[in-house]
Amino acid sequence: MIEFVQAVGDLALFATSMLRWLCRGLPRRSVVVECMYEVGVRSIPVVLITGMFIGMVLAVQGYQQFHLMRMETRMGAVINMALVAELGPVLAATMLAGRVGSAMAAQLGTMRVTEQIDALRALGANPIQYLVVPRFLSCFLLIPLLTVMADAIGVAGGWVFSTQVLGVDATYYWHYSTEYVAAWDVFAGILKSMFFGAAIALIACHRGFNCGSGAEGVGQAATSSFVLSFVVILVLDFFLGMFLNEIYWTLWPGPSSFV
């Protein structure tokens, strides 16, 4: 328990010093660009593939239930709502945590054990500014784009599969989707994803910086970074979901119903 409190406190301190360095200015442009390329561009394929299949899976699963109730045309509303509000952001974040987060933890961990982080300090570069700030910015700024891609391809996948393979009427599919899924839901999903991105980068970098010795320590940093990120993503998702719902009801009070 004490260890847990200590770890959270340590992470909070780490985040504060990261924010302080973020405010003091960015490292060289080439460093940031390279990092963004790795985080953003290189994540696109895996996000697109998983996004598309999640959309289609939802269509397959949903169809059974809705078909029994003869409400296939409402499928669009459920699939698209689930995608933009939950699955898109969570899926993009999970992929980022797995693909980018653990690689970051392993890379920074290797730098720690081979004294490269000390070498940075000896050469007048601040490791937080040089290593953590670009990674944080890349995750924080690019995860919304990845989320939008996951959303879009998931929606497309669900739509194609429902209408072309399962034979659901396309017009009604869209009609109910647009009626039920509001811009707010898309926005809320994207907003959540930014929190996920920030959490992934901070956790991964923190694990890397506090890596144990040797190859074993590096492996452990990578694994624990993914596990911890995944847990935090789901916990954040729950609390942010509740919080954003509160905001929604405060801004737009009034009944809303699933037609």
Add this chain to the structure above:
Amino acid sequence: MQPRDPFNDPFTGEESGRSIIELRGISRSFGSQEVLRNVSLDVRAGETVCLIGESGCGKSVTMKIMASLMQPTAGDVLWNNVPIKDRSDEELVRDRLRFGYLFQGAALFDSLSVFENIAFGLRQNTKMSDEFLAELVAERLKDVGMSPASAQKMPSELSGGMRKRVGLARTLALMPDIILYDEPTTGLDPIMIDVINTLILKTRKRRPVTSVIVTHEMSTVRKVADRVIMFYPLSRLEPGQPQIVFEGTPEEAFASEDPQVSQFVYGEAGERMQELALL
């Protein structure tokens, strides 16, 4: 880098013999393992000090504490007679740039080429034109006996000895006033050891530098040291004996009657052999 005023410079200047780095009662433990206990030493302007002692006795830890890359568990580090804890973060970063540090494992940045590794400190702290930078890097590579073609290689493509030399080139690129070398010649062939020893001497002739060298190489001690400090591992220290078992000139070290010192400098295991049950 700020332009230096030689008359008002705390780290160089005429007055040699002034204390540059001082450790006062330094202790350091890792968990339950105690590595340094109450170590005090003093490095003076312009001199070259060799730290020797058997593997694992805490030489690298001492060097990191000197450069404030690691915090001691107890004791004070003074740079230029001012405790580093009295410096603000900015002052600490600025003054640390006066130090060059060659890491034991070279610590080259894996993701950068040899060129970028050597240019790193210059890019980070100065605004140099690319041509000037290329010229400087080529010069540093030549100093450590590497071909200009190796500049484009990645660290993973280098041999151990080459990495060490690139690390040395990177350390010297920023023209530090205080140079801490952690085993500069380990893993090099005899010819290259001589080249590096000469480079260390040459660096010192070119401008006033203060150096601390951790080494197991007695030729380095003979050739470049003004003073030798020998550490002993805590685990084998007699009760009450200080951890620094010898301090003096190289001549004194090689002439020492103390078996702890003479066995080390002449590489004779003595009763250690029985202790380790190898005979």
